Amino acid sequence: MQKSDTVAGGTPALEKVLAGEELSYSDGVQLMSEENLFLLGAAADKVRQKLCGDVVTFVASYYLNYTNVCAARCPLCAFYRKSDQSDAYTLSTEQIVARSKIAVEQLGATELHIVGGFHPKLGLDYYEKMIQAIKAEFPKVTIKAFTPAEIFFIARLTKNSVKEVLSRLKVTGLDSLPGGGAEIFHPDTRKQIVIGKCSGEEWLDTARQAHELGLKSNCTMLFGHVEKPEHIVDHVIKIRELHKKTKGFTTFVPLKFSLENTELEQKGLVTAESPSTYDLRVIAVSRLLLANVLNNISVYWVALGKKVAQVALSYGGNDMVGTAFSEEIFRAAGKETGTSTQELASLIREIKRVPAERDTFFNHIRSL
Numbered sequence: 001m002q003k004s005d006t007v008a009g010g011t012p013a014l015e016k017v018l019a020g021e022e023l024s025y026s027d028g029v030q031l032m033s034e035e036n037l038f039l040l041g042a043a044a045d046k047v048r049q050k051l052c053g054d055v056v057t058f059v060a061s062y063y064l065n066y067t068n069v070c071a072a073r074c075p076l077c078a079f080y081r082k083s084d085q086s087d088a089y090t091l092s093t094e095q096i097v098a099r100s101k102i103a104v105e106q107l108g109a110t111e112l113h114i115v116g117g118f119h120p121k122l123g124l125d126y127y128e129k130m131i132q133a134i135k136a137e138f139p140k141v142t143i144k145a146f147t148p149a150e151i152f153f154i155a156r157l158t159k160n161s162v163k164e165v166l167s168r169l170k171v172t173g174l175d176s177l178p179g180g181g182a183e184i185f186h187p188d189t190r191k192q193i194v195i196g197k198c199s200g201e202e203w204l205d206t207a208r209q210a211h212e213l214g215l216k217s218n219c220t221m222l223f224g225h226v227e228k229p230e231h232i233v234d235h236v237i238k239i240r241e242l243h244k245k246t247k248g249f250t251t252f253v254p255l256k257f258s259l260e261n262t263e264l265e266q267k268g269l270v271t272a273e274s275p276s277t278y279d280l281r282v283i284a285v286s287r288l289l290l291a292n293v294l295n296n297i298s299v300y301w302v303a304l305g306k307k308v309a310q311v312a313l314s315y316g317g318n319d320m321v322g323t324a325f326s327e328e329i330f331r332a333a334g335k336e337t338g339t340s341t342q343e344l345a346s347l348i349r350e351i352k353r354v355p356a357e358r359d360t361f362f363n364h365i366r367s368l
């Protein structure tokens with residue numbers, strides 16, 4: 001270990017990770033529960049610096065939520081509607097292509113991030129036609145669509161295997177998968193925050209199958225509600241172990257839970273959003289648990305707010321996800337969404353880092 005790779009006052013777990021060793025579950029729990037936040041942040045920042053340098057990336061991404069109709073009813077969610085509600089919607093293929101045109105031609109998006117509710121009546125052909133129609137008009141845009149949770153639901157609904165659904169969508173032009181629906185894998189938390197969604201094991205297995213077919217994906221973790229520190233560590237280690245086998249994840253995105261308009265809020269199960277100190281701890285611990293396995297840790301400014309997102313870039317983050325043009329899920333939970341590449345670049349420059357636009361797969365497209 002080099003002299004510079006230490007944090008004064010750091011505990012054995014911090015010294016261990018700075019020496020390049022992998023952290024155990026109990027190390028992670030100790031860091032989540034007891035470690036001094038500033039020492040933790042300093043260690044995460046050192047690891048980030050070593051693995052990623054000073055460049056902070058983001059993608060010009062357009063969020064397309066094709067339906068808010070959902071067969072599930074997750075207490076964490078402010079987005080879903082039942083099909084007979086007045087504000088329920090499902091976009092037609094024509095509407096999706098029209099939005100894609102705005103995304104690509106007017107906003108300069110290189111990626112379409114397409115997710116929706118678990119619609120109980122849409123067949124696999126709806127998804128195939130959607131992708132085919134977009135690719136016919138815009139062959140160069142990257143389609144990052146359908147979380148492992150959606151893929152699992154579509155497979156069950158249409159009585160196909162997960163592999164069959166993924167293979168058919170890939171043939172039509174699906175490029176990659178978003179990482180949503182992971183929430184918290186541990187059943188003690190999961191059973192309180194989701195109803196009608198796949199289990200943690202099913203999510204991981206669906207991601208594994210996507211990777212084995214050559215599809216890369218993001219992975220997420222929704223934190224800041226009813227989880228325990230152990231569940232954060234368990235979640236990140238499960239991601240780490242799968243990535244060691246498949247190398248299929250592009251980035252890990254810890255997502256801060258947005259409270260407004262959710263059942264967790266309405267039932268008084270969660271009364272306030274998590275403090276920023278907790279958010280920074282989760283991001284730093286994620287960086288340290290994943291060190292030397294998965295290099296990209298994304299900071300989702302939509303959920304954190306732009307100012308805390310800037311701080312989080314000094315607690316292990318090296319990526320700001322994207323411009324999130326037209327993001328509707330967090331907007332339903334009261335968050336400001338959508339920015340420009342110029343604004344993200346300014347936020348990054350303000351903290352003396354180097355902005356770069358990337359593609360979905362973390363290839364740098366241009367410096368800004």
Ligand code: SF4
Pocket residue numbers: 070071072073074076077078079080116117118194197
């Ligand atoms: S989180 Fe997803 S699966 Fe759950 S209710 Fe909301 S849209 Fe449906």
